[in-house]
Amino acid sequence: DAKTTQPTSMDCAEGRAANLPCNHSTISGNEYVYWYRQIHSQGPQYIIHGLKNNETNEMASLIITEDRKSSTLILPHATLRDTAVYYCIVRSRVPGGYQKVTFGTGTKLQVIP
Amino acid sequence: DAGVIQSPRHEVTEMGQEVTLRCKPISGHDYLFWYRQTMMRGLELLIYFNNNVPIDDSGMPEDRFSAKMPNASFSTLKIQPSEPRDSAVYFCASSLVAGDSYEQYFGPGTRLTVT
Numbered sequence: 362d363a364k365t366t367q368p369t370s371m372d373c374a375e376g377r378a379a380n381l382p383c384n385h386s387t388i389s390g391n392e393y394v395y396w397y398r399q400i401h402s403q404g405p406q407y408i409i410h411g412l413k414n415n416e417t418n419e420m421a422s423l424i425i426t427e428d429r430k431s432s433t434l435i436l437p438h439a440t441l442r443d444t445a446v447y448y449c450i451v452r453s454r455v456p457g458g459y460q461k462v463t464f465g466t467g468t469k470l471q472v473i474p
Numbered sequence: 475d476a477g478v479i480q481s482p483r484h485e486v487t488e489m490g491q492e493v494t495l496r497c498k499p500i501s502g503h504d505y506l507f508w509y510r511q512t513m514m515r516g517l518e519l520l521i522y523f524n525n526n527v528p529i530d531d532s533g534m535p536e537d538r539f540s541a542k543m544p545n546a547s548f549s550t551l552k553i554q555p556s557e558p559r560d561s562a563v564y565f566c567a568s569s570l571v572a573g574d575s576y577e578q579y580f581g582p583g584t585r586l587t588v589t
């Protein structure tokens with residue numbers, strides 16, 4: 362899997378958009394970008410994933426640059442419950458199979474009242 | 475669905491004792507994963523199963539650790555004998571690999587303390 366680089370920590374004011382960057386400059390053409398988050402004392406939670414198009418679901422939006430070397434996870438209206446560690450992961454598509462991934466250290470997002 | 479269920483949620487044991495952690499994956503999922511999380515090493519994949527068969531156990535730290543999946547709805551991770559350095563939060567996760575989708579769904583974890 363391609364290596365990812367994320368800031369160690371970020372702050373965001375409650376109600377504002379939280380933009381979490383991820384650098385994956387060595388990503389290859391068949392690798393997807395996945396985002397998970399881990400709220401304190403809970404198991405990681407899947408958020409969103411994408412290949413090259415921007416994606417949106419009920420939790421967040423994922424913006425992937427045209428060269429796919431970086432991406433941004435956007436939480437449009439951050440709440441205190443969004444305080445968590447956010448992990449950016451890239452993984453290959455293995456038809457009918459699974460490939461091990463490394464979660465890394467992630468970005469600790471603190472939403473401030 | 476109740477999600478991935480793990481038991482116990484907390485376990486405190488003395489060094490040398492056997493510890494068994496249990497996991498019930500989401501019904502219909504064909505992959506099951508065991509992870510360990512510590513402050514020093516982060517989240518580490520220990521072993522994963524596909525259709526109840528262990529596929530990759532390269533993350534299992536040593537022979538004291540063993541994992542089984544006797545059927546599609548149950549898995550165990552056993553540590554025998556346990557040591558203080560095994561203290562960590564152990565997560566079980568399950569997944570249904572379908573098309574391009576590889577989302578893993580994690581349980582609440584078991585916090586293990588070995589004294």
